[in-house]
Amino acid sequence: xxxxxxxxxxxxxxxxxxxxxxxxxxxxxxxxxxxxxxxxxxxxxxxxxxxxxxxxxxxxxxxxxxxxxxxxxxxxxxxxxxxxxxxxxxxxxxxxxxxxxxxxxxxxxxxxxxxxxxxxxxxxxxxxxxxxxxxxxxxxxxxxxxxxxxxxxxxxxxxxxxxxxxxxxxxxxxxxxxxxxxxxxxxxxxxxxxxxxxxxxxxxxxxxxxxxxxxxxxxxxxxxxxxxxxxxxxxxxxxxxxxxxxxxxxxxxxxxxxxxxxxxxxxxxxxxx
Ligand SMILES: [Zn+2]
Ligand SMILES: [Zn+2]
Numbered sequence: 001x002x003x004x005x006x007x008x009x010x011x012x013x014x015x016x017x018x019x020x021x022x023x024x025x026x027x028x029x030x031x032x033x034x035x036x037x038x039x040x041x042x043x044x045x046x047x048x049x050x051x052x053x054x055x056x057x058x059x060x061x062x063x064x065x066x067x068x069x070x071x072x073x074x075x076x077x078x079x080x081x082x083x084x085x086x087x088x089x090x091x092x093x094x095x096x097x098x099x100x101x102x103x104x105x106x107x108x109x110x111x112x113x114x115x116x117x118x119x120x121x122x123x124x125x126x127x128x129x130x131x132x133x134x135x136x137x138x139x140x141x142x143x144x145x146x147x148x149x150x151x152x153x154x155x156x157x158x159x160x161x162x163x164x165x166x167x168x169x170x171x172x173x174x175x176x177x178x179x180x181x182x183x184x185x186x187x188x189x190x191x192x193x194x195x196x197x198x199x200x201x202x203x204x205x206x207x208x209x210x211x212x213x214x215x216x217x218x219x220x221x222x223x224x225x226x227x228x229x230x231x232x233x234x235x236x237x238x239x240x241x242x243x244x245x246x247x248x249x250x251x252x253x254x255x256x257x258x259x260x261x262x263x264x265x266x267x268x269x270x271x272x273x
Contacts, residue, residue, distance in 0.1 A: 013042025014257050015242060016264040017235040019102075019143065019170045019189055019217035020046050022062060022069065023055040026221045026232055035066060038235040044068065044261065046235050047268065049102040049143050049170070051076035053084065056091060063096040070268070072099035072143050077106035080127040085134065092138045098268040101143030102170055103131035105156070108147045125156060132160045135167070141267050142167030144186075150175040157181065168267065171219050172209075174202040182213045187267055189217040192225035192233060194244045206248050215264045216241050 017038070027034055038046065048059040048071040059071040073091050075083050091097055105124050110117045135142045144167055146153045154177065157163075166185025169178060171193070182188075188209045193199045218224075218241075220233035225240040242260070246253040 013239065013242075014044050014261050015042055015216055015238045016261050016268075017043055017046045017218050017220075017238050018168060018215045018264050018268070019049050019191070020220045020235050021051065021055075021222075022046060022048050022220070022235075023059040024221050031062075034234050034236075035068070039068070041236040041239055042257075043235045043238060045070060045264070045269070047072060047098060047143075049099075050074035050088075051102055052079050053082040053087070056088075060091055060094060060096075063094075070096045070098045072101055072140075073097055074099075074101040074103045074131055074143065075127060076102055076145060077104055077124050077128070077147075078109070080123055083127050083130065085130065088134070092134070092140065095272065097140070098272060099141045099143050099167065100131055100135035100138070100165075101167065102145040103128050103142065104145040105149035105153045106145060106147040107149040107152075121152075125152070128153075128156055129160055132157070132162050135162070135165045139165060139271065141165050141185075141271075144169050145171070146173060146175075146178070150178055154178060154181060157184065157186075162186075166267065168215055170217060171223070172202070174205045176205060176208065179205075179208055182210050187213045187215050187263060189215050189219075190245065191217045191219050191241055192223040192229070192237070194241055194248070195225040196229065197226075203248055206245065211249075211259055212263060214245070214260050215267070216245075216260045 050073045063069045063071045073088050163184040168187040168189045170189040172188040216238050218233050224233035242256050246256045
């Protein structure tokens with residue numbers, strides 16, 4: 001028997017997972033089950049962000065098979081040596097390409113050698129700027145990845161006029177100095193970290209994010225929300241993020257869904273409609 005609460009959710013939920021690596025080999029065995037479960041939980045659309053260039057064609061293929069799947073084209077800061085603009089451009093005009101990214105700066109895993117570190121940072125910046133330019137050229141929003149690099153990322157977004165296209169700070173790191181990017185057309189992607197016991201910083205900053213700039217994401221297969229932390233993440237678990245948002249902001253769960261879905265539609269889907 002299902003509880004009354006569950007019944008209401010299943011019947012009315014609409015959530016968009018704005019960041020989900022469904023092209024990961026972790027879904028090779030059961031992608032259809034994962035998608036069926038997501039659909040039955042009301043996950044209406046899912047965006048596969050570009051990260052590793054070798055997975056891009058798989059993401060495109062998945063978007064062609066499944067109507068709810070979309071993709072973006074880009075290179076993650078960990079894979080900057082793969083950057084091949086000519087190849088990437090082949091996929092940007094695809095009807096299901098909704099964004100450029102995930103691109104950005106990640107100083108979490110820099111080389112120890114000072115000279116190598118300098119070179120790595122310089123190359124990260126160059127590839128990030130190239131992708132901001134690409135987004136502006138094709139009029140697509142950006143999916144931004146920032147880790148331990150708030151200052152430089154913010155500066156580059158402003159200096160390179162990313163405001164022209166806007167985008168999302170995916171897996172928002174709760175750094176308050178990034179909040180002002182909402183005035184530059186940037187949204188804030190909130191995922192499983194919000195449910196973590198050590199996610200206090202994000203919990204505290206959540207109410208400071210303008211409500212018309214909140215979107216939900218899983219970043220699956222990573223960052224699985226409680227109560228499944230440690231297991232593989234999947235799009236249906238966005239419901240736990242929505243629950244936590246509702247609790248912290250003291251806004252009804254259905255309003256959270258409506259709000260975040262409307263925001264994601266505005267950022268990613270109105271342009272391709
Ligand atoms: Zn990321
Ligand atoms: Zn990601």
